[in-house]
Amino acid sequence: MELRGTGDLAVVIERATGSVQILDTSSRTSIGQVKGLGDLSHASIVYSRDARYAYVFGRDGGLTKIDILEQKIVKRVIQSGNSIGGAISQDGRLLAVSNYTPGGVKVFNSSTLELIADIPAVGNNGLRSKVVGLVDAPGQQFVFSLYDAGEIWIVDFSDGKPEIRKFTDIGLLPYDGLISGNGRFYIAGLFGEDGLALLDLWNIQDGVKRILSDYGKGQRKMPVYKMPHLEGWAITDNYAFLPAVGRNTVLVVDRNTWKEVKQIPVHGQPIFVMSRPDGRQVWVNYAFPNNDTVEVIDTLTLEKMKTLKPGKAVLHMEFTPRGEHVWISARDNNWIKVFDTDTFEVLTTLPAKKPSGIFMSSRAHQTGL
Numbered sequence: 001m002e003l004r005g006t007g008d009l010a011v012v013i014e015r016a017t018g019s020v021q022i023l024d025t026s027s028r029t030s031i032g033q034v035k036g037l038g039d040l041s042h043a044s045i046v047y048s049r050d051a052r053y054a055y056v057f058g059r060d061g062g063l064t065k066i067d068i069l070e071q072k073i074v075k076r077v078i079q080s081g082n083s084i085g086g087a088i089s090q091d092g093r094l095l096a097v098s099n100y101t102p103g104g105v106k107v108f109n110s111s112t113l114e115l116i117a118d119i120p121a122v123g124n125n126g127l128r129s130k131v132v133g134l135v136d137a138p139g140q141q142f143v144f145s146l147y148d149a150g151e152i153w154i155v156d157f158s159d160g161k162p163e164i165r166k167f168t169d170i171g172l173l174p175y176d177g178l179i180s181g182n183g184r185f186y187i188a189g190l191f192g193e194d195g196l197a198l199l200d201l202w203n204i205q206d207g208v209k210r211i212l213s214d215y216g217k218g219q220r221k222m223p224v225y226k227m228p229h230l231e232g233w234a235i236t237d238n239y240a241f242l243p244a245v246g247r248n249t250v251l252v253v254d255r256n257t258w259k260e261v262k263q264i265p266v267h268g269q270p271i272f273v274m275s276r277p278d279g280r281q282v283w284v285n286y287a288f289p290n291n292d293t294v295e296v297i298d299t300l301t302l303e304k305m306k307t308l309k310p311g312k313a314v315l316h317m318e319f320t321p322r323g324e325h326v327w328i329s330a331r332d333n334n335w336i337k338v339f340d341t342d343t344f345e346v347l348t349t350l351p352a353k354k355p356s357g358i359f360m361s362s363r364a365h366q367t368g369l
């Protein structure tokens with residue numbers, strides 16, 4: 001096999017076939033496929049510290065370790081009945097998986113996939129809860145939200161054994177969570193009421209605060225076709241750009257005050273609102289029935305600057321590490337398109353079987369991804 005590094009590789013989920021493709025982002029080619037990964041209908045991936053291994057979290061509870069150089073499964077375990085994602089610790093030694101069924105978090109050795117800890121998500125109401133919004137945080141910590149209980153938990157592994165800190169009554173039905181790139185702010189989106197829940201990990205003694213009290217489903221009730229993914233929020237020098245739940249709107253928020261600056265009307269209900277790495281542009285994709293469109297926002301003017309039609313059912317976008325290209329999956333066209341982010345020209349179209357998430361190996365070195 002050709003001697004090569006992993007720094008320009010990516011993995012894309014092929015959800016219909018339980019497989020992934022391995023991509024070379026420099027040559028913009030597909031270099032391999034790995035099959036046998038189970039139900040990938042809501043799959044996500046994190047990378048090992050050396051970016052050689054991709055860990056796939058499947059909807060069927062499967063946790064799979066893939067060697068992306070040898071293009072094979074190293075190990076696979078079924079760790080729950082229904083799983084929606086995971087995270088890898090700051091030092092790369094621990095994998096945490098968030099589970100719907102049974103509700104909780106399981107933590108594994110990233111080398112062997114040996115179970116290290118099983119943390120049932122039993123809320124203050126005495127009920128076991130679905131876990132959402134699981135992210136890694138500095139100091140060997142994981143942070144996540146309890147959907148049914150309305151809580152945020154921090155699990156600290158800095159001393160080897162898990163120490164849990166709980167924040168209750170954060171709001172109704174937290175549906176997803178995110179952490180800022182510097183690992184300071186954890187934000188849970190609330191589906192059951194307006195607003196978001198903010199936890200400042202640098203000032204944890206202040207507890208959880210409510211921000212954007214008018215954010216949520218909004219005054220005019222609309223059907224929510226698909227919940228936004230907060231992990232893809234956009235951060236620029238001065239602003240955060242957030243998808244509004246049940247509105248055809250992107251919210252612009254002042255990063256210092258966490259107050260709303262502007263609402264930008266957009267094509268549909270936003271799913272991912274993602275910043276180009278330099279922060280100069282924000283790219284937005286949408287829920288059904290408007291999911292054939294991607295819009296680009298200028299972060300200086302806070303206005304839309306470009307509308308693109310990459311294909312039917314655009315599910316995910318991923319920027320190259322320095323932002324010159326963006327890779328976009330169109331599930332119903334069975335392709336991935338690569339765009340130049342300056343000219344908006346289509347550079348490459350690659351075939352893929354019902355592609356969804358695209359995960360570049362540069363994520364190995366980013367908090368929260």
